[in-house]
Amino acid sequence: MTSPFRFTAPDPAGSTTGTVAAVHAQVTRDFGIESALPFVALSAAPGLMAGTWALMRESLLSGRASRTEKELVAFGVSAANRCPFCVGAHTLLLHAGGDHELAGTLARGGRPDDPDHGRLLAWGQDMRGPQPFTADEAPEFVGTALAFHFINRVVSALIDEELATGGADPAELLDSEAGHALVRAVRARPEPGLSLPLLETAGPQPAWAAGTPVGTAFGALRSAAYAGGGLLDERDATLVRESVADWDGVTPLPLSGDGLPDRAERPGARLALLAALAPYRITAEDVKAWRVEPFTDHCLVLLVAFGAMLAVERVEAGVLGVAQG
Structure with a gap:
């Protein structure tokens, strides 16, 4: 069978041990999807995998805010990032979750009839606007949005979205044993904080989620992703950081065009910058130019994560600008 993974060969979930196996087990139980591809793609870097799962679990799955409303935000983020798999x-x-009419409307490219739903979708697409939720809900909504800004980039960079997106009818998918497990998981409310013991890294919590499981998870993910910057020399890391800082935090790079570091001369900087701003443009040639001995799957995953986290932080800065303005 053709693998859905681009550029790496992750171990099957059933053959893993330690942190990776523990994350897979919790994903299956709380997310309702066995061997969920974004987490399998990250499994070469266990700390990164655990941080990504923790941020998604504690923001999207747990908490008190409406799961439907958080899914709308995640849908908006994924649409803005051109991630058809995540959409x-x-x-x-x-x-x-039982929101069949809403899901059908979005699948047809429409807008929700409910004005509150429309505002949440719009905010997911451009987070620089007014926040359509309360301050108490910010950890869940901002956490969900930033989790998927990260996950979208991982998926576009490391997963073959055409192979992974089967186009099957949702009703058929849900009318199966796996579908029933997904329905049960979506309609449950997992206890907050249970992903945190899986974390292998730690870092400062963001102001918008300080003192919450979401804040702990975000700090851990950021710390794990920063490790990828160590794979670049200082000159290339500075170029990537400055280029992402100059980005507006919203507009994806076009599907083609110049302005990127040369593949032959600065392949690592090119890969990290593509992961941040246009992961769907990463090619086998880009990866081949950088991935020479001693670089491994672990290294590639970390480098992609470094670029993705820089983009997340640039988006986060726009959110904080609105909140502080």
């Missing part, structure tokens, strides 16, 4: 996943998750 399809959130459509399916809305169906699993």
Whole structure:
């Protein structure tokens, strides 16, 4: 069978041990999807995998805010980032939660009839606008949005979205044993904080989620992703950081065009910058130019995560600018 993974060969979930196996088990139980591809793609870097799962679990799955409303935000983020795999996943998750009409409207490219839903979707697409939720809900909504800004980039960089997106009818997918498990998981409310013991890293919590499980998870993910910057020399790391800082935090790079570091001369900087701003443009040639001995799957995953986290932080800065303005 053709692998859905680009550029890496992760171990099957059933053959893993330690942190990776523990994350897979919790994903299956609380997310309702066995061997969920974004987490399998990250499994070469266990600390990174655990941080990503913790941020998604504690923001999207746990907490008190409406799961439907958080799924709308995640859908908006994924649409803005041109991630068809994630757009399809959130459509399916809305169906699993019983929001069939809303899911169908979004799948057809429409806007929600409910004005509150429309504002949440719009905010997910451009987080520089007014926040359509209360300050108490910010850890869940901002955490969900930033989790998927990160996950979208991982998926576009490391997963073959055409192979992974089967185009099957949601009703057929949900009318199966696996579909029933997904429905049960979506309609449950997992206890907050249970992902935190899986974390292998730690870092400062963001102001918008300080003192919450979401804040702990975000700090851990950021710390794990920063490790990828160590794979670049100082000159290339500075170029990537400055280029992402100059980005507006919203507009994806076009599907083609110049302005990127040369593949032959600065392949690591090119890969990290693509992961941040246009992961769907990463090619086998880009990876081949950088991935020479001693670089491994572990290294590639970390480098992609470094670029993705810089983009997340740039988006986060726009959110904080609105909150402080």
